[in-house]
């Protein structure tokens with residue numbers, strides 16, 4: 001059963017035998033000029049395995065020479081022109097892009113580079129696996145060069161906010177011996193066109209830089225290289241002192257500068273194509289440039305300069321904030337990123353990218369778009385998403401995340417009164433930046449499902465698709481994933497599509513609606529209902545709920561002034577409660593529980609109703625899934641059924657905990673008389 005999980009969406013389940021299958025499948029696979037470690041070589045073997053498994057046909061692998069008929073030719077455009085002749089019709093491609101043309105059983109898969117060719121091979125196999133034999137001819141290029149994932153793996157093998165078992169990379173302080181799972185991860189990532197993995201936790205341990213571990217990183221990079229996936233690492237800012245034995249880590253100190261450039265040299269000796277560094281500085285207890293009175297830009301540029309000779313990139317995180325005092329009405333953690341980074345716009349080196357979480361707080365079930373995207377006009381930016389469901393049910397709840405991510409990617413910030421979609425900002429288009437893109441915290445582990453749950457894999461799949469094309473459609477993406485993962489049964493497709501599309505709205509309803517954030521335990525586990533933990537502490541994820549009122553006043557006129565961090569049109573919309581959408585009402589405004597929303601309901605009644613309706617929907621997932629018995633193999637059927645059974649119960653726990661908490665706080669009865677005092 002394990003292979004069900006390890007292959008993820010690359011199962012290549014046999015199609016029911018059709019004549020199409022036989023007449024349209026090429027008899028040969030022509031691999032242009034590939035060495036064994038090249039992604040093109042992998043493309044060749046992947047095509048051979050895929051064709052055999054999907055269509056039951058054996059295709060001959062031919063290396064380095066062209067063969068015209070009944071062939072799938074895979075290589076770079078340049079190699080094709082040299083080996084096979086002219087190709088006039090192909091449009092310009094960006095780096096990693098590819099051309100795919102299928103005419104009967106003649107197929108061309110041509111990349112702008114090796115990586116692109118491999119991506120094209122996966123695309124073709126994805127079509128076949130879904131029974132799609134149509135004739136196509138198109139070119140596709142990535143929206144942005146940075147399509148990374150982050151793993152929060154610690155060297156001892158644990159994973160911060162990971163729910164799929166221990167690390168596939170590290171154990172006992174070093175890199176694991178057997179890198180089979182790393183290769184399998186590389187294969188999955190290549191198929192969704194991810195081009196780099198940061199392998200260790202942002203809360204980084206400097207001992208990653210030991211000479212033994214540098215060799216280990218070299219082995220990880222070797223394992224990933226055939227898949228076109230590069231390795232990046234998280235750095236601990238204080239390493240020169242804590243690991244290097246210097247008495248300072250001041251980013252402007254010449255011995256510190258030398259130390260980092262020496263470490264960088266050593267890294268590139270072991271990993272010649274290293275992607276770069278990820279840095280969390282001056283945040284949540286992590287060291288940074290602040291104690292030396294240096295700016296975050298000076299901190300980021302230290303690494304940028306060390307990487308420049310090698311073409312590496314620094315992903316510098318915008319997740320920087322301080323603890324605050326709730327008795328200060330104007331204190332607001334949501335403002336921190338703009339406060340810290342806006343003054344530094346334009347001061348970062350060209351190979352620095354500011355990695356910005358989608359919302360201003362921390363991966364909540366709903367947040368407004370981070371205003372920082374609108375405030376860095378002369379700096380590269382990337383969006384940070386989270387595939388691992390930290391606050392969002394930790395893989396024990398079904399939550400298909402792209403609809404949430406799209407609320408941010410598709411948001412128009414109206415910078416200078418011009419269309420300014422977040423997806424066009426992070427891809428560099430809006431402000432003409434060369435670098436940009438996205439990163440997602442994924443946290444797969446050694447569990448054979450990777451993430452700890454079969455259904456959660458739709459989020460990883462769709463993340464890759466959105467990194468390539470942030471305009472892609474959540475429903476279309478999940479449908480491809482379902483067919484690739486569970487086969488072509490139309491009932492399975494319909495049911496699982498519906499469940500997936502209903503899942504985020506349901507979780508939103510029972511865990512944190514109207515923009516109040518996720519009412520989970522925020523002090524430690526980030527799991528389960530615990531609304532009391534939001535307030536009376538320094539974390540700044542406050543609700544300011546009391547007997548009569550609730551919500552954060554983030555207006556300029558009377559509150560924290562956060563709304564003023566947005567461009568004029570957006571600021572005006574959020575400043576005024578009449579134009580603030582209900583779903584962010586409590587994010588921006590402090591109101592009476594009896595305040596009437598645009599929907600006509602009071603805030604408290606909306607709470608009660610949303611919690612009941614969210615839990616009802618979650619319960620329906622269980623029955624919907626049960627209707628698929630016999631249509632999904634038993635192992636996966638039972639695994640998912642067990643999780644949904646749990647979710648059914650836990651959604652009721654959520655519903656009752658939150659409804660009762662606020663009923664007890666407000667004494668305002670539920671119109672439908674469902675909620676009562678304990």
Ligand code: GCU
Nearest residue numbers: 160161202203280319362390
């Ligand atoms: C969240 C998460 C932490 C993580 C942090 C970050 O707060 O709970 O575990 O370190 O984000 O993104 O740096």
